[in-house]
Amino acid sequence: MLRNDAAARLLPAADPGTRLTDAAPVWLSAAHTAARTAVRLPGPRTADAPATPAFGEVGERSFEAHPSPRDDGSIVWWLVDDTDHRVVRSALTKERERTAFLTQASNSLLSSLNLGRCMDVTAQMAAEQLADAALVIAPARRRRLPVVSCLRGQSPVQFEQQVDPDGVPGLGEALRGFPPVPSRWIDPASAPEWMVPDGFGPVGSIVITPLPGHGVPAGALILLRRSESTAFTEGEEVFARLFAARAGAAMSAARLYAEQSSITEILMRELLPPTLQQTRGVDFAGGYQPSQDHERIGGDFYDVHPALSDDEASLVALGDVCGKGLEAAVLTGKIRNTLHALLPMADDHQRVISLLNTAMLNSHHTRYATLVLASVLRRGSDVKLRLTSAGHPSPLIIRTGGTVESADTSGTVVGVLPKAPARSTDVVLAPGESCVLYTDGITEGKGGPLGDARFGEARLRRALAECAGMPSEGIVERIQMLADQWVGQGSHDDMAVVVISAPRTHHLSAVDGHTRGRFTA
């Protein structure tokens, strides 16, 4: 064996003449034996085919060994130090894994605006990548801390913990969110029992990391490792903070969304169409479809104001404010309130309409509305109706035999001219007969099999003729379905329908949530 000076420094035992097996590490001498065998093998060999290098460690450093066979059968080994290269590569791999993890975390967290699910995802991902178990704690609700805990490989568990966060070192500060505090190591012995998931075993290390939110505290992340696991390195801690930043942003977005949507819901509740049922011996059913899928309210409205006694008439109002969407919906709310206030004079439709007209002219809204009023009174087994249209499509009456009549009432729209004259009509419904109030969204919808026809009143009448004797909800559903299918994927205006029916059989009351149906005959 021969060597140069560099080799002498690397392998001090490799004096010239010693055997390679005595002087070099096992991996190198094994590679040498293999290379020698290859050289001796008969057969064609391309001279410049690069021989495969061997890899291994000498002392604390790692090397790449390239053999180059010489004509005399001996082999020169070129040793290249690749320690730094390997360190860099393993760091790169680790960074890539972390980036992939953070990307995945962002994707999963961004997809949900629900606080509970964000906490689930955070706990589960942290338990898979950062620790043996993880807890996510949201700021207290009514003195209770919402907690999600997750053991590696298991599903997250949600619970609420009644505890003073300041009783746990580091937790109070982390949950306050400001001033910013670093992650804090706590003595595993001082951790309260609820912090350690069932079946976790002895705790090796615990770190509490604050979850930074959008100016509001989002919560805290607690990571637990078992005794046998290594404690957190500095790099891991930095990584945990990056993850915590994402989780905190997602959780505070979810909280903001929940607050906003609950405000919207409370404000919108008053604008939603009411659920109708049998009232004072008359069947009512209503259906509403706003023009835009993402909205639940629009420019159409209806209400049934039940009479206070059996001798008085109930008032039904159905109308359409010009325009659609939220702004129109706000005006429907005002009209509905005004009509409610005018209930004491509900017998006089013209007076109600005139007062509403004045109120709308005097308001700052420039919109106008059409509406139809119906006073409904049960008399024996019949239902007496007084109908008044103010610029609205005439109500349609479905008679027992399947004839469909248009109610003879007309008037001008409300909110445009100083006066709004309207002509009322009286109609009697025999048992099983119905009166249909609808907005023009139903008849104006464009579509059909050929795509360009309006649904129109003729089609509506034809459909209603088939509905003779049907229960009121059935008629509403049928009209809504036909109008919706007619329009298909196309756009449509708001659509509202109310059906008033005289019950078919002689009953005092039906199932209205409190009483059972009872026969009078």
Added chain:
Amino acid sequence: MKSSSPHGPSADPETRLLTDKLWDAVVRADEYAATELVLGALDGGAPAESVLLDVIAAVQGRVGEEWAANRLSVAQEHAATAINERAVTALSLHDAARTEVTRGRLTVACADGEWHALPARLLAEVLKLRGWKVDYLGAQVPTPHLITHLHRSDADAVALSGSIATRLPTAHAAITACQAVGVPVLAGGAAFGADGRYARLLGANAWAPDARAAADRLAAGPLPRPRPDHQAIDDLPHLADQEYTIVARSRSALVRTVLAGLEEAVPEMRGYSDLQREHTAEDLAHIVDFLATALYLGDGELFVGFIGWTAGILAARGVPARSLSPALGILSDELKDFPRAVDFLARGTDAVSSFHRTTAGKNA
């Protein structure tokens, strides 16, 4: 005779009797008799779940069959369904249906455009009886509403009901959207196929053949969580050929062309009234819708099955099934650049001729 019996093989005589009585009440549109029957059964100790599924659901199944056989009009079908709905409402307010919440929270909904709410309603009631907190969103829920609801309600899962196959592309959008916000979906209903094949194809996390099986599946343990890296297009790689998109988009134009072609090919159509013409156009629109859905799913059997079913419906209404063939022929000429569509239409035409042969043989 199978189709006229609404009873499962296990239905006991009492349940049978109740089912027959309810059927009579529902067909007479007598809601009072219907609710009295249901409440009487509960008072007599019948389990609420059994009344829902073995009686009301059985009657509803028979309503559909009788309609298909032209023994009920569309309006009668609606009336019967409304009566059944009221019977369910009456049941849900009875003491026997009062249950405490012992399990998690679920959302039950129909996809947009799906008007058959009763199956979903029955499932919602069964799940309540089994101790779930249930948010029942009803028929035809636009996907944005469903997602808003999920953001707000931390539901463990969504049970999505579908009856009409042509709504499957919309149902797919709903499934994908639910999963995108991290909520798994259990699909059920006739639209997803008798063996649930379309539920699997559209990536639902679970499928159940009926309400009882759905409730059992949900009780058995949490549904698998949606995979965050999943892309909906991976389920349906054939959509890349754009056949679905183009056929669905040109629906009206196709119906118009086929209608004009038919008037040329079938002389008696020239004497049709506007109403008859519109009915024919509606039938054609249905054919195009099913063809588009079959293209979406990449499943010609769906189209062939629909054509066979239509032939049966037409025959029940005294229209010869072979009248379908010219329409399929014109459609095929119109879509000659779309190999998948042409293949499905050819198979549909075969189904019409074999239907014609079998019925002709029976009549001979």
